[in-house]
Amino acid sequence: MIELSWAQVSARRLERQALAAPRTGGTQADVVAAMCGAHAQVMSAAELSIALRIDGLTRADVRRALWEERSLVKTYGPRGTVHLLPARDLPMWVDTLSRIPFAHNGFPEGIRMTPEQTVEVIEAIRVVLDGRDLTIDELSDAVVGATGPWAGDLVMPAFQTMWPRWRQAMAAAAHHGALVFGPPRGRKVTYTSPPPASAVPAPGAGGRPDEGASRDSGPVDGAVELLRHYLAGYGPATPDQFAQWLGAPRAWAARLFEAADAEPVSFEGRTAWVVRGDTAAPAQAPAGVRLLPYFDAYVVAGRPRELLYAGAAAARALAAGQAGNFPVLLVDGGVAGVWHQRRSGRRIHVTVETLRPLTRARRAELDDQVTRVGEILEGKPELTLGPVAVGPHA
Structure with missing residues (x-):
């Protein structure tokens, strides 16, 4: 069995994530595909995640790819969280996410929707969004009009208000290819159909999604392809780690590893898996300084956490174990501090709290990273070394 060290794996992941050095060629879709999606609950963080990986890119370029070129899509991805994904890969994601077995509906009796109601809502969303960009209020009126008053019952507690019943099916609708986010209308979010470039087919007959339920429980082509993407970017990895990243049952993930014919390797004395034959690692040790934003894919998908967040990093940079x-x-491939940026007009105040002293060379690289953050966010950065007082993002 091939043996791989943490240093080798760190160097391999940095290279494949375009964090060893930014890419000078390729497209944003290529980079986001290698990341297996960019977390976009905080859009400025998604823009920074992508632009850091491509030489000369700015947030305006990311927005153009998303809202004008439509080579990227914003939708509900792994774990039901908002992500930017390549439009060309959306069929793979839909095929995977719509098949993950549904484990548990946390809504109590009287609030949760039946499988039949969920199917009805998803198909209503698919129809009413065809060729249209709708705000959440416009979409709600259209869905209730297409399904019935029961869908509009204000039964879901949310942010000191109540949401209509149908909204518990939004992630499931995205996972079945019925919606993606549309371009903002002023300060309002909109929803729309997947772009033509994604060519997402409707799920096959017999699907009974229940807020994420599967069309069947067997892993198939799309899921195998996604697993290979994941292992290429974040391997070696285990079925448990993949299941946690995707938001899938562990037994289902284990069967998927078998279907993908993944190859076992020894990683720091433990068995983990890579795409068969993909065991190479760079000869150079992991090196470089990077400022990664909220929920960057490198730290969210990177495992084991005790190696990525070694020593004091675990206590300072994890929130109840969550990256x-x-x-x-x-x-050099490991978490060595936290940072925060605050914008005031054109000025971007960057505070970096280090967990260990930086060499002169590493400090120079940090200065370069701060400059790059300013370029991406189209502002003038100012660096302060010191404690970060801002708490974790929810």
């Missing part, structure tokens, strides 16, 4: 809630300072 991504803090923007992190990455030094």
